[in-house]
Amino acid sequence: MSGAIISIRDLWMTFPGKRVGENIHVLENINAEIMPGELVCIVGPSGCGKSTLLNIVGGFLPATKGEVLVEGGPVAGPDRRRIFVFQENGVFPWLTVTDNIGFGLQDQPESERQRIVAHYIAMVGLKGFEQSYPRELSGGMRQRVEIARALAANPDIIYMDEPFGALDFITRMKMRADLVRIWQSEKKTILFVTHDIEEAVQLSDRVFVMSKRPATIQENVEIDLPRPRDLDSRGYLEKRDHIFRAMGMSLRVGEAS
Amino acid sequence: MRSVPKILLPLGVALVLLGAWHLGVRIMHSDLFPTPFDVARGIMELLREGLLLKYIVASLFRVTWGFGLAVLIGVPLGLVLGWYAHAYMAWNPVIQILRPISPIAWIPLAILWFGITDAAPVFLIFLASVFPITVASTAAVHNMQPVYVRAARNFGLGQFQLFRQVIFPACLPQILTGIRIALGIAWLVVVAAEMIAVNSGLGYLIIDARNAGKRYDLVVAGMVMIGLIGLALDLLVRQLEKFDEVRWGYAGTAR
Numbered sequence: 001m002s003g004a005i006i007s008i009r010d011l012w013m014t015f016p017g018k019r020v021g022e023n024i025h026v027l028e029n030i031n032a033e034i035m036p037g038e039l040v041c042i043v044g045p046s047g048c049g050k051s052t053l054l055n056i057v058g059g060f061l062p063a064t065k066g067e068v069l070v071e072g073g074p075v076a077g078p079d080r081r082r083i084f085v086f087q088e089n090g091v092f093p094w095l096t097v098t099d100n101i102g103f104g105l106q107d108q109p110e111s112e113r114q115r116i117v118a119h120y121i122a123m124v125g126l127k128g129f130e131q132s133y134p135r136e137l138s139g140g141m142r143q144r145v146e147i148a149r150a151l152a153a154n155p156d157i158i159y160m161d162e163p164f165g166a167l168d169f170i171t172r173m174k175m176r177a178d179l180v181r182i183w184q185s186e187k188k189t190i191l192f193v194t195h196d197i198e199e200a201v202q203l204s205d206r207v208f209v210m211s212k213r214p215a216t217i218q219e220n221v222e223i224d225l226p227r228p229r230d231l232d233s234r235g236y237l238e239k240r241d242h243i244f245r246a247m248g249m250s251l252r253v254g255e256a257s
Numbered sequence: 258m259r260s261v262p263k264i265l266l267p268l269g270v271a272l273v274l275l276g277a278w279h280l281g282v283r284i285m286h287s288d289l290f291p292t293p294f295d296v297a298r299g300i301m302e303l304l305r306e307g308l309l310l311k312y313i314v315a316s317l318f319r320v321t322w323g324f325g326l327a328v329l330i331g332v333p334l335g336l337v338l339g340w341y342a343h344a345y346m347a348w349n350p351v352i353q354i355l356r357p358i359s360p361i362a363w364i365p366l367a368i369l370w371f372g373i374t375d376a377a378p379v380f381l382i383f384l385a386s387v388f389p390i391t392v393a394s395t396a397a398v399h400n401m402q403p404v405y406v407r408a409a410r411n412f413g414l415g416q417f418q419l420f421r422q423v424i425f426p427a428c429l430p431q432i433l434t435g436i437r438i439a440l441g442i443a444w445l446v447v448v449a450a451e452m453i454a455v456n457s458g459l460g461y462l463i464i465d466a467r468n469a470g471k472r473y474d475l476v477v478a479g480m481v482m483i484g485l486i487g488l489a490l491d492l493l494v495r496q497l498e499k500f501d502e503v504r505w506g507y508a509g510t511a512r
Contacts, residue, residue, distance in 0.1 A: 060407060080413040090408035093505035094426040104412045135505045153412065 004033035004069075005157065005189050006057060011066035013052055025214035026052050030066070032208060032217055036156075039183055039190045041200035044210030045247065050193045051087070051161050053215075057191065058084045058159045071156065080104060082157040083150035087165055091134045091145045097121065098130045100145050104153030120148040123182060140171040147179070151186060160192040164199070176202055180227060197247070201240045202229055209246045219246050291474035296481060299474035308462070312479075313486065315457040316447050319375060323382025324443045331387045331439075332432055335394020336424060345395065352391060360385040360446045364453055378450035378458075385446040386439035393435020397428035430498075430506020437494040444487045459483050 013027035026049040034040050044050045055061040057068050059078040068075045070082065078084070083104070091100050098117055105113045121127055124144040134142050143163055150158050164172045180203060183190055194200055200207045201223055209219040221243060225235050244251055275293045282292045291299065303309035338345045338352075360381045371377040401424065409423040451460025459479050466475035498507060 058411075060410075078407070078411040078413075080411065082411075084407070084411050086404050086408065088402070088404050090404040092405060092408075092423070092426070094429070094502045133501050133505065 003035060005036040005038075005071055006032075006034040006191065007069040008032040008053075008057065009067050009069070011053075011056065011068065012064045013049065013056065013061075014064045027056075027063075028214040028216050030215075030217055032220070034189060034191060036189055037187050038206065039180075039192065039204050040206045040208065041192045041194055041204040042208045042210060043194055043197055043200045043243065043247070044215060045212055046195055048210050048213055049215040050195075050210050053210075054084075054159055054161050054191065054193045058082065060084070080153060081155050082159065083153055083155040085143075085146050085150050085158060085160040085163045087162040089139075089142050089146060089166075091142050091149070093134045096131050096133055097126055097137070097145055100134070101148045101152050103149055116152050120152045123151070123185075124148040124178065138171075140167050140175060143167065143175065144178075147182070151182065151188075155188065157189045157191065160190060162194055163192075165194070165196075172199070177228075179203065184227070197240060197243050198231075201236060201243065202231065207239075207243060209243055219243075221246070289471060289473050291477055295474040296477045299472070299478040300481070303462075303475065303478060309482070312457055312459050312462050313482065315455075315461075316451065316459045317486075319378045319450070319458065320382055320440075320443050320447050322375075323379040323447075324386050324440060326379075326383045327386035327390055327439065327443070328436060331390030332394050335391040335432075336398055336420065336428065338391070339395040339398025339428075340420075340424060349395075352388060356388040356392070361449055364450065367450075368453070373455060375455065378447060378455060381450040382443045382446050386443040389439040389442060390432070390435050393438070394428060394432050397431035397435075398424060400431065401427045426502065430503040433494070433497055433503055437491065437498075440490055440494055441487065444483070444490060448483055459486075 008030050011027055011030040012025075015024045015026060016022070017024050030053060042050045042053065052061065056063045057070070057075065059075045059082070070079075084090075092103070095103070098121070101120055102113050102117045105116055108116070121130060124147055126141060126144055126148065129137065129141065134145065137145070147158075147163070164175050167175065176199060179190075192200075192203060204223055207221040207223060208217045209221060210216070211218040221239065223239055225233070225239065229236055241251060279292050279294070282290055300309065303312075338348055363381055363384055364377075367377040367380050371380060405423050405427050406419070409419050414422060447458065448460035448463070451458035452464045455461055456465075459482055463476050463479040466472040466479065498504070
């Protein structure tokens with residue numbers, strides 16, 4: 001298929017184990033294509049290697065075998081046109097909200113930098129916190145700073161590694177709604193890793209369901225539901241239940257799986 | 258109300274100790290050992306003669322140079338050793354061998370190399386403080402959250418900018434703790450160094466007061482001044498820990 005912004009071809013990943021000669025096969029024969037402007041989620045059980053996959057695509061980790069083509073070229077390392085939003089929050093605690101968001105804009109003239117930072121502070125709802133330090137913000141607000149920092153650098157792609165994993169339920173719901181709104185206005189390609197099936201169905205155009213280790217993409221589920229998504233609708237529940245079953249999970253709490 | 262015991266308690270302990278000291282001297286009928294009042298009079302005498310300020314300035318001058326050089330060299334050296342694994346491999350054993358040698362042991366060599374100039378105590382203070390600062394800076398890099406470096410790489414920072422904009426600020430809280438410890442050591446060492454090599458400073462005051470007439474009131478006056486200035490220096494560095502650029506790094510301390 002041509003026109004893909006990200007092509008993952010026959011990707012394998014093996015880590016050396018604790019004992020000499022022992023190898024841990026994490027990823028096995030991963031093939032996937034992501035189109036420009038798509039919001040794609042990768043879901044899978046904990047420890048299946050979905051973060052490893054995202055780190056390889058993001059250029060932070062070399063694959064054992066296979067290749068990743070992004071915007072037509074092989075990935076050689078991290079790139080400022082593709083910004084990573086980290087699970088553990090990569091906001092710099094020694095900089096204010098303003099300086100964090102402007103971090104990727106150092107080659108811009110000061111006035112332009114200020115304009116862009118102000119724009120994204122408003123977009124992620126952090127007006128009034130411009131001069132605050134991360135330690136003064138809640139976990140959700142810190143994650144907003146990181147998302148704004150990524151957007152301000154005007155990348156083509158944003159990689160998100162369980163960015164809402166450490167947040168409480170209500171904050172997480174708000175963050176998802178905001179992410180979809182921002183994605184719709186910014187038209188970025190987003191590749192989003194999560195272990196939360198509901199999150200994946202609420203957010204994405206497509207969901208890659210990964211198997212246990214050694215992981216492959218066992219299913220590629222199209223989420224052709226209109227936005228804003230109704231979490232009570234039949235369509236939503238069908239997609240959700242389909243992925244639950246694909247991951248071998250029971251839909252009844254207390255039932256042996 | 259809560260701040261009252263914070264002042265009263267230590268003040269009470271100090272008064273009790275001073276009282277015990279005073280009574281002790283009286284009961285023993287010591288001719289040489291001074292009472293707290295003798296010491297206070299000694300401090301006033303030094304003040305009148307202009308010696309106190311002169312000696313304090315002399316000691317602080319030596320600490321400023323020796324300690325300043327140690328910061329200027331120790332911090333970058335520590336950061337580089339922390340970041341480049343091969344540099345660490347090569348240099349860490351040498352540092353670990355030099356580090357436990359007391360600065361006092363260097364006194365003969367310091368005099369041999371620098372004579373009885375100010376350079377000798379400055380060199381000793383430098384030696385005393387450069388190792389704790391280097392080791393703290395190296396450890397800071399090793400303990401740094403890797404996510405900051407990954408984020409910086411993602412934004413395309415080159416090696417120098419990475420050091421300046423990310424590694425240094427990320428390590429600064431821990432470096433500052435190392436600097437505080439090193440300053441305490443530097444202050445210990447300046448006094449020891451002045452007892453041997455020079456003719457001014459608080460260390461010299463103590464030795465000179467004893468040698469020139471068994472003026473133990475001035476000996477203890479010198480000791481009291483050393484303690485008070487040491488406390489002031491520590492409080493000064495602690496103020497630095499309150500800056501927003503480093504405050505995030507001190508968990509628990511009423512952020």
